[in-house]
Amino acid sequence: MATIQQVADLARVSTATVSRALAGKPSVSAATRERVEEAARSLGYVASATASSLASGRTRNIGMVMPYLGSWFYAAVLKGAHRALADGGYDLTLYHLEDTTRHAERRQRLFDEFLRRKRVDAFIAVSLELSDAELERIALLGKPIVGLGGPIPGVTTLSLDDAGVATLATEHLLSLGHREIAHLGGDEAFEQDFHVPAKRRAAYEQALRAAGVEPDPRLIKNADFTIQGGYQATLQMLGAPQRPTALFAASDEMAIGAILAARDLGLRVPEDLSVVGIDGHELGEFFGLTTVDQFPVVQGRMAAETLLEELSPDAPGDHVNRDLPYELVVRKSTAVPSGRPRE
Amino acid sequence: MATIQQVADLARVSTATVSRALAGKPSVSAATRERVEEAARSLGYVASATASSLASGRTRNIGMVMPYLGSWFYAAVLKGAHRALADGGYDLTLYHLEDTTRHAERRQRLFDEFLRRKRVDAFIAVSLELSDAELERIALLGKPIVGLGGPIPGVTTLSLDDAGVATLATEHLLSLGHREIAHLGGDEAFEQDFHVPAKRRAAYEQALRAAGVEPDPRLIKNADFTIQGGYQATLQMLGAPQRPTALFAASDEMAIGAILAARDLGLRVPEDLSVVGIDGHELGEFFGLTTVDQFPVVQGRMAAETLLEELSPDAPGDHVNRDLPYELVVRKSTAVPSGRPRE
DNA sequence: CTGAAAGCGCTTACAG
DNA sequence: CTGAAAGCGCTTACAG
Numbered sequence: 001m002a003t004i005q006q007v008a009d010l011a012r013v014s015t016a017t018v019s020r021a022l023a024g025k026p027s028v029s030a031a032t033r034e035r036v037e038e039a040a041r042s043l044g045y046v047a048s049a050t051a052s053s054l055a056s057g058r059t060r061n062i063g064m065v066m067p068y069l070g071s072w073f074y075a076a077v078l079k080g081a082h083r084a085l086a087d088g089g090y091d092l093t094l095y096h097l098e099d100t101t102r103h104a105e106r107r108q109r110l111f112d113e114f115l116r117r118k119r120v121d122a123f124i125a126v127s128l129e130l131s132d133a134e135l136e137r138i139a140l141l142g143k144p145i146v147g148l149g150g151p152i153p154g155v156t157t158l159s160l161d162d163a164g165v166a167t168l169a170t171e172h173l174l175s176l177g178h179r180e181i182a183h184l185g186g187d188e189a190f191e192q193d194f195h196v197p198a199k200r201r202a203a204y205e206q207a208l209r210a211a212g213v214e215p216d217p218r219l220i221k222n223a224d225f226t227i228q229g230g231y232q233a234t235l236q237m238l239g240a241p242q243r244p245t246a247l248f249a250a251s252d253e254m255a256i257g258a259i260l261a262a263r264d265l266g267l268r269v270p271e272d273l274s275v276v277g278i279d280g281h282e283l284g285e286f287f288g289l290t291t292v293d294q295f296p297v298v299q300g301r302m303a304a305e306t307l308l309e310e311l312s313p314d315a316p317g318d319h320v321n322r323d324l325p326y327e328l329v330v331r332k333s334t335a336v337p338s339g340r341p342r343e
Numbered sequence: 344m345a346t347i348q349q350v351a352d353l354a355r356v357s358t359a360t361v362s363r364a365l366a367g368k369p370s371v372s373a374a375t376r377e378r379v380e381e382a383a384r385s386l387g388y389v390a391s392a393t394a395s396s397l398a399s400g401r402t403r404n405i406g407m408v409m410p411y412l413g414s415w416f417y418a419a420v421l422k423g424a425h426r427a428l429a430d431g432g433y434d435l436t437l438y439h440l441e442d443t444t445r446h447a448e449r450r451q452r453l454f455d456e457f458l459r460r461k462r463v464d465a466f467i468a469v470s471l472e473l474s475d476a477e478l479e480r481i482a483l484l485g486k487p488i489v490g491l492g493g494p495i496p497g498v499t500t501l502s503l504d505d506a507g508v509a510t511l512a513t514e515h516l517l518s519l520g521h522r523e524i525a526h527l528g529g530d531e532a533f534e535q536d537f538h539v540p541a542k543r544r545a546a547y548e549q550a551l552r553a554a555g556v557e558p559d560p561r562l563i564k565n566a567d568f569t570i571q572g573g574y575q576a577t578l579q580m581l582g583a584p585q586r587p588t589a590l591f592a593a594s595d596e597m598a599i600g601a602i603l604a605a606r607d608l609g610l611r612v613p614e615d616l617s618v619v620g621i622d623g624h625e626l627g628e629f630f631g632l633t634t635v636d637q638f639p640v641v642q643g644r645m646a647a648e649t650l651l652e653e654l655s656p657d658a659p660g661d662h663v664n665r666d667l668p669y670e671l672v673v674r675k676s677t678a679v680p681s682g683r684p685r686e
Numbered sequence: 687c688t689g690a691a692a693g694c695g696c697t698t699a700c701a702g
Numbered sequence: 703c704t705g706a707a708a709g710c711g712c713t714t715a716c717a718g
Contacts, residue, residue, distance in 0.1 A: 001459070001461070001483070001484070001485075003711060003712085004711065004712060004713095005711080005712095013688075013689085014688070014689045014690075015689095015711085015712075015713090016688075016689060016690080016691095016713080016714080017687085017688060017689075019712070019713055019714085020687095020688085020713090020714090023713085027687060027688085028687070028688085029687060029688090032687080032688085044459075044483075046455075046456055046459040046460055047460070047711085047712070048397075048460065048461045048710090048711055048712065049460035049461055049462040050393055050396040050397045050402065050461050050462070050710085050711080050712085051397050051694090051710070051711035051712035051713090052711080052712055052713075053393040053694090053712090054391075054393045054394050054397050054693095054694045054695065054696085054710085054711080054712070054713090055693080055694055055711075055712040055713040055714080056694085056712080056713055056714085057694075057713090059393065061436070061462070069418060069421060069422045069425065070415070070418050070419055070422045071415075071418070072413070072414075072415060072418070074418075075412060075413050075414070075415070075417075075418040076413055078412060078437075079412045079413045079439065082412065082437060082439045083439070083441065086439070091436050091438075091457070091462060092436065092437050093404070093434050093435065093436045093437070094421075094425060094435050094436070094437050095434075096422065096425045096426070096429070098426065112389075113389055114434070116344070116387075116389040117389055117390070117391065117392035118344070118391045118392055118393050118695095119392040119393070119404070119434060140344070140387075141344070142344075227626060227629060228626075228628070228629045231629070263606075283570060283571075285571070286570060286571045286574070346695060346696085347695065347696060347697095348695080348696095356704075356705085357704070357705045357706075358695085358696075358697090358705095359697080359698080359704075359705060359706080359707095360703085360704060360705075362696070362697055362698085363697090363698090363703095363704085366697085370703060370704085371703070371704085372703055372704090375703080375704085390695085390696070391694090391695055391696065393694085393695080393696085394694070394695035394696035394697090394710090395695080395696055395697075396696090396710090397694090397695080397696070397697090397709095397710045397711065397712085398695075398696040398697040398698080398709075398710055399696080399697055399698085399710085400697090400710075461711095
């Protein structure tokens with residue numbers, strides 16, 4: 001592995017000039033730059049990230065902190081962020097916060113140790129509502145951070161307007177003429193950090209009331225955001241006497257579970273039951289699922305791009321919360337109600 | 344951010360002693376060690392990874408190179424590797440090789456630049472059959488590498504015995520009494536690197552022949568490893584006159600697609616069609632899918648542990664290929680054939 | 687436009 | 703058991 005000194009020797013310049021030439025600094029003559037580049041190429045020289053970081057104080061590496069690695073959603077966010085960072089010349093180091101019983105301990109260790117090693121220039125924190133103690137530690141680090149998933153005071157964040165998303169989905173069903181609209185929300189376990197299930201449920205109830213429909217607690221069930229969970233909850237719901245004509249699930253996977261449950265009960269979707277989800281799951285197309293897409297790959301990309309902006313010298317120092325895009329995608333799982341559902 | 348010098352001053356020792364004490368070297372007196380630890384704690388000192396790496400030549404960071412980020416399978420592998428590395432005190436930097444038209448270009452850039460920055464001590468390469476040119480570059484780097492997914496000469500690898508897996512699945516169907524056994528393999532696009540589809544198909548055919556059954560080309564179709572793809576291919580297959588009594592899919596997702604296709608055609612699984620997949624997909628349980636589990640999280644963990652072993656000073660210098668575990672999980676999608684399938 | 691030199695913050699023989 | 707000192711391989715004011 002060639003060093004900068006070897007390049008300098010071969011090009012007959014100082015290491016300072018090699019550094020400047022390869023960094024693309026303007027203050028290098030064309031002829032010198034050429035010689036240096038040629039020397040670097042012939043030696044296969046690539047600057048040591050470690051030495052460069054120590055000298056410059058910049059690592060060109062970003063830390064991505066995420067819980068729930070493993071679900072398609074977070075994998076998509078990771079993918080989007082990685083692509084944008086790579087395009088910007090940055091590496092990505094992953095910090096997965098396992099959602100185990102030792103979550104709190106690991107989370108503290110992450111903030112006390114891992115993030116303080118100066119391995120990265122900045123962080124992206126996904127679906128983490130940072131505590132005051134954590135924010136304090138981050139302030140001490142003096143490194144930019146972008147939060148994804150919900151607003152955090154004093155931090156640049158990108159968040160999904162969960163109320164807006166749930167309202168859009170509910171109003172879609174209302175506008176089709178539905179009045180008995182069920183809701184599949186998220187379990188208690190998913191309330192941590194940004195309280196996504198509660199926000200979605202509240203907006204659903206408010207949209208119903210705004211349309212003159214009183215929410216029926218019997219039509220509201222919580223599950224674990226999975227196909228399996230949505231299937232079970234829907235089976236129970238549709239087995240009861242007050243059967244809804246439509247169902248709004250807080251995730252696409254639960255919505256798919258609902259579709260499968262309806263089928264197994266001999267109900268047709270959308271004729272007997274309209275179903276709408278949230279997310280933009282890759283299986284949505286296959287199941288003809290109407291959904292509110294929240295573009296997870298784009299979320300990752302936007303988080304990375306926002307962070308890169310903060311890292312640029314002329315970044316505005318303000319830390320604002322920006323809304324993420326979302327969009328109703330109407331497919332075949334929703335339609336006008338066809339009279340009273342069969343008993 | 345405290346430096347080692349500040350800790351040294353506070354503890355009234357040299358930086359050398361601080362370094363030794365905090366690294367847990369034996370040659371430090373208990374009293375000194377105590378003072379240093381106390382000083383470090385009170386200052387909130389964490390050694391700079393960058394400085395430590397430059398001085399020691401070790402980064403305590405591992406590079407994970409993977410294509411296909413985004414599918415549940417690779418997310419699971421990543422998760423398993425991350426956990427094992429974190430437990431060993433290592434960070435994980437991700438290098439995603441996007442599967443775009445610019446794949447070749449990006450792949451070359453990865454080997455020419457990204458991996459040469461000395462940001463990591465070693466690599467895990469997932470599902471990449473390294474070319475001779477790439478192996479040469481890696482040899483130049485002088486860093487350990489563990490390949491996951493298939494054998495590579497001269498490299499420590501962990502690979503799934505694709506022939507064994509396919510044989511196990513096929514023999515399971517044969518042992519139930521099936522003779523008309525279809526196969527859903529992988530498209531041409533999936534043949535790159537380790538030729539997984541071809542190996543599985545060959546073993547399937549061989550298992551049939553060994554049981555005295557001549558493979559029927561009309562019962563073999565290729566798809567793209569997804570639910571959607573498996574669904575379409577199965578629809579075509581079951582629409583034809585020579586309907587099979589069983590189907591072996593080269594992935595669980597295709598197997599699930601096959602189950603859904605059978606249902607839509609009014610066929611019962613397993614009574615009219617037995618289905619077996621490969622992978623251990625999280626939805627397998629829900630769909631009652633019989634499968635050959637290949638434990639992706641364990642694969643990630645094993646790759647990381649193997650690499651950590653190679654990194655230890657007393658590592659044996661041999662580069663062998665080890666087999667990954669797999670296991671037939673019998674659920675409800677396979678059963679003995681119930682007479683001739685309906686026409 | 688270029689070079690000499692300091693410095694980034696650690697680790698590690700070496701000597702005692 | 704501990705310290706002084708060299709060195710890891712770069713970057714960047716500073717001076718010219």
